Each structure stands twice: as structure tokens, then as C-alpha cells.
Amino acid sequence: MKALVIGSGGREHALVWKLHQEGYEVFCAPGNGGICQDATCYEAKSVDELLQLALKEKIDLTVVGPEAYLAQGVVDVFESHGLKIFGPNRKASQLECSKVYAKLLMDECGIPTARFRLFDDPVQAEKYVERCEFPIVIKADGLAQGKGSYVVMSREEAFNVIDSLMRKKIFGESGERIVVEEFLRGKEMSMMVLTDGKTYVPMMSAMDYKKIYDGDRGPNTGGMGSIAPAPHYSENLWRSVREEILDKLFPALEKRNVIYKGVLYLGLMITQDGPKVLEFNCRFGDPETQSILLLLESDLLEMLQAVVEGELERRKILWSKEKAVCVVLVSGGYPESYKTGFEIFGLNKVKDAIVFHAGTKKVDGKIVTSGGRVLNVCAKADTYAKARRRVYEEIEKIHFENMYYRKDIGLFIS
Known part of the structure; x- marks a missing residue:
């Protein structure tokens, strides 16, 4: 069996490491200085280059790491050439690629999340935040490498964030629309769910640390660390997530002719009223994956294949209790x-x-x-x-x- 992992970060190295440990022949593009010790690396970066690599090496299964490739439709392209690839297609990946899309969908089907307002005009956004009680949260609509969400403590800070996102366009088109939402209090938790479009199965829970400084201070980062499992995870919590979020989300997507296959990452705030969705991501979390894969006792490639082939219901996933x-x-x-x-x-x-x-x-x-x-x-x-x-x-x-x-x-x- 040959596996190809797309990406160059710590998450991708963890995926490569696990597949290599399982004895598979692993390729990675573009990889990094450590990944090349566990896989054969290629400089391929564009979707077409990746496609040609998969065809040339007769790859059995490709695993997509970064969200940018999902947004570019790499899954659609591979599937159109008869190749097996793990990840949601371009239409399904809108759950991550557009915060506006995700918030409107959650509102439509009654998924618990923070109250919000949407803006495409910075002047109107500034008028709205003038009346807000702080703290609030301001998010860029599009992809921003995990750095497009701001907890804002004052009106002056809110004006600066709006100006940076919508006028200075520090994240380009991603900041043309923004979400302004209430600040939720509670305990954060990351949960990833595997789904083949029919069945969904939870992976190990985790907790990540987004702020740059100790004590969760300073600006957001792509992630400064993680632990698994999340200390506040419980079976009752999973039941709430399943009933209040997933059982509503997947039927709503299906009504929109979206069949979601891959991994769905739920960023959750566990509030006194129960779990609420902070964000959806359409790929493995980083750095949560690095912790979680240390505890996975099942064969990773077999799990991912079961998702791609619609056989997830037949698989039992085993985890270490460490x-x-x-x-x-x-x-x-x-x-x-x-x-x-x-x-x-x-x-x-x-x-x-x-x-x-x-x-x-x-x-x-x-x-x-x-x-x-x-x-x-x-x-x-x-x-x-x-x-x-x-x-x-x-x-x-x-x-x-x-x-x-x-x-x-x-x-x-x-």
C-alpha cells in the first residue's frame, strides 16, 4: 500500500509518522526537514502537480493536510481521475472556508453557537460595535491560517481589528466579510469526528492552546500546544454534541446536496448551557493531531480507507488510555x-x-x-x-x- 500525505507541517509529519510506523510506503508533498526521514518527499505543490505525482507513483490513498488544498478542490480533481483521497470536496469544505456560511447554516438548523452579526461594510461594522458590551469576538470570513479570530476587549481595539481586516486586508479577500459575535465563557475543547457520509465516529478529544504567551495571553497563533484527551470530556458531553450538533448538521448539509466525507473538526466551548460551536474545520487539527495520534492503537490507513469507501460502520477504533x-x-x-x-x-x-x-x-x-x-x-x-x-x-x-x-x-x- 502506498499513501501520499499533502502538506508540510507538524500535523502532516504526525500523519506520515503513524503511517510509516504501520509499515506503509509513504510519500509526502512538499514535506519538510523531518518528514523526509519518514517518507519520500516531492516538491509538488499545485493541485495539478500533486495529481501527476499520485498517478505516477500509483498512490492507493491520498490524505489532505492543509485546508487551502481543500478550498482549491483537490478532492474533486483527484476523484474525477478515479483516485482515492481522504477529505471533503470543495463544496463541503465551505464549512471551514467561510465563517459566514457556517454561522448561517448553524442558525438555520438550530445548532448552539454564539449570537452573531455579519458585515461586509466596515462603517456599518464600526457603528454596530460602538453599541456592544465587551469583550466580543471578531472573525474574518475566510481562511487565515488560524489567526483570523480576535477576542476584543474595547471599542478602540474593535475599530483597529475591523480596519486591519476590512480596509488594510491583512488576510486579503478573507477579510472582505466579518463575523461579530458574543464572547462565550466556559472551557474550550477540540473534537474530531470521522464520517463517510453515512456514519460518524468520534476520535479522541483534545485541548489546544492558541495564545502565544503563558496564561493564554497575547495574540492568537496556529497553536502553541495540545493535550489529549481533553480533561473535561465525558460520554454525556459526547451525547450532547451528537444530538445538538451533528444530528442537525449532517441532515442540513444533505438538504443542500452536500455529502460530507472526511474528518470534521469541532472547536467547542463547553458553557453552563452545554457545548456551543466556536468553529468548524474540515481537516485534522494542528497541533491536536500530534497528541491524538500518539494514542491511536488502530491502523490509521485502514480507518481513512473506511471513510473513503463508505465502510466506517464496520470499523472499531481503539485508543490508548494514556x-x-x-x-x-x-x-x-x-x-x-x-x-x-x-x-x-x-x-x-x-x-x-x-x-x-x-x-x-x-x-x-x-x-x-x-x-x-x-x-x-x-x-x-x-x-x-x-x-x-x-x-x-x-x-x-x-x-x-x-x-x-x-x-x-x-x-x-x-
Whole structure:
């Protein structure tokens, strides 16, 4: 069996690592400095280049990592050529690609979410926030690499965010429309669900840490760490998510002639009134996947194949009862401006954790930084505290110039 993973981040390295562990022949495009140790990497980046690679190598199953490829219709193109590919098609991926689409759909079918207003005119948006009680949340409509959501504490800050998104267009067309919504209080949780269009099965729950600084302070990032399972997950909670969200969502999509196949990521806030949807993503979470896959005891490729072939109902997914912790090492200055090209030292000294590469590349035989989020250091143990201790002890062995990471991932969780 040959598997192709599309992408170049920590999530993709975790997928490659798991498939490689299972004994499959793994390819990745474009990959990174660490992925190439577990897979054959190609520089293919465009949808057409990826298609030609899959045809040339006779790939049995392709797994899509980043959401941008889903938005470009890579699933539609592969399927039109008779290739098996894991991920929702372009129409279904609107759940992530447009916050406006997702909020209107949730409103239409009664899925619990934050109260909201939509705007395509910055002046009207500013008039509305003048009357708001703070904090509020402002979100760009389109894709923004996990950085398009802002918790806003004042009117002045709201004006700045609206100006940045809608006039300065820091995320391009993604900010032409915005969502302004109420700030929900509670505990955040990430849940991913596999679905073949008929059956849906929950994966291990997780909790991620989005803010750059300890104590959940500072701007949002693509993710600074994760733990799995989420400490506040329960069977009763899953029952609420299934009945109040999923049992409403999938029939509503079907009415719109959308058959959703792949993984659906639910960003949830567990409020005093029950779980409410913060966002939908149409791909594996990053860095949640890095933690979750450490705990997966079933064969990953068989699971993904079952989704693509409509056989999910026949599969039982087995999980370890251990706990997993992932800490992300980033370039100093991230998520704003940062420098790259620094050699990474000490990777060969790490023995008691797994390091998934994100923003790295190989230059003259050396691994150097090439992005904002650089490495993911992950470990599992029978308690969060033990897994956390392993991760931070191994991080001490790694060094690159301007390296930064949060010190509180998994802290205060027994």
C-alpha cells in the first residue's frame, strides 16, 4: 500500500509518522526537514502537480493536510481521475472556508453557537460595535491560517481589528466579510469526528492552546500546544454534541446536496448551557493531531480507507488510555515577524519524546528553521503530569536561535 500525505507541517509529519510506523510506503508533498526521514518527499505543490505525482507513483490513498488544498478542490480533481483521497470536496469544505456560511447554516438548523452579526461594510461594522458590551469576538470570513479570530476587549481595539481586516486586508479577500459575535465563557475543547457520509465516529478529544504567551495571553497563533484527551470530556458531553450538533448538521448539509466525507473538526466551548460551536474545520487539527495520534492503537490507513469507501460502520477504533502532551517550539517574534534559517541543535539527543517537524528544511545536511512554528515535542504517559515532564525535559536538549515556547502546556491538569 502506498499513501501520499499533502502538506508540510507538524500535523502532516504526525500523519506520515503513524503511517510509516504501520509499515506503509509513504510519500509526502512538499514535506519538510523531518518528514523526509519518514517518507519520500516531492516538491509538488499545485493541485495539478500533486495529481501527476499520485498517478505516477500509483498512490492507493491520498490524505489532505492543509485546508487551502481543500478550498482549491483537490478532492474533486483527484476523484474525477478515479483516485482515492481522504477529505471533503470543495463544496463541503465551505464549512471551514467561510465563517459566514457556517454561522448561517448553524442558525438555520438550530445548532448552539454564539449570537452573531455579519458585515461586509466596515462603517456599518464600526457603528454596530460602538453599541456592544465587551469583550466580543471578531472573525474574518475566510481562511487565515488560524489567526483570523480576535477576542476584543474595547471599542478602540474593535475599530483597529475591523480596519486591519476590512480596509488594510491583512488576510486579503478573507477579510472582505466579518463575523461579530458574543464572547462565550466556559472551557474550550477540540473534537474530531470521522464520517463517510453515512456514519460518524468520534476520535479522541483534545485541548489546544492558541495564545502565544503563558496564561493564554497575547495574540492568537496556529497553536502553541495540545493535550489529549481533553480533561473535561465525558460520554454525556459526547451525547450532547451528537444530538445538538451533528444530528442537525449532517441532515442540513444533505438538504443542500452536500455529502460530507472526511474528518470534521469541532472547536467547542463547553458553557453552563452545554457545548456551543466556536468553529468548524474540515481537516485534522494542528497541533491536536500530534497528541491524538500518539494514542491511536488502530491502523490509521485502514480507518481513512473506511471513510473513503463508505465502510466506517464496520470499523472499531481503539485508543490508548494514556495521556499525551504536545509543546510547539516557535521562532522568536511569531506570530508576527520572525527570522528563519537558524540551525537546530540537539535533535539527536531526544530519546524520551517524539519530535514532529513543522517549519524546518534540510540545508547542506543540517536541519534549519523555515517557519514560525518549527517543532512539536510530544510524549505520552499514564498521567498528564508525567507526559508533560517528559516533554519539557526533552525540550531542554533542543536549541535554535530565538527559540520560544510556552511553559504552561498541560499545567494544573492532574
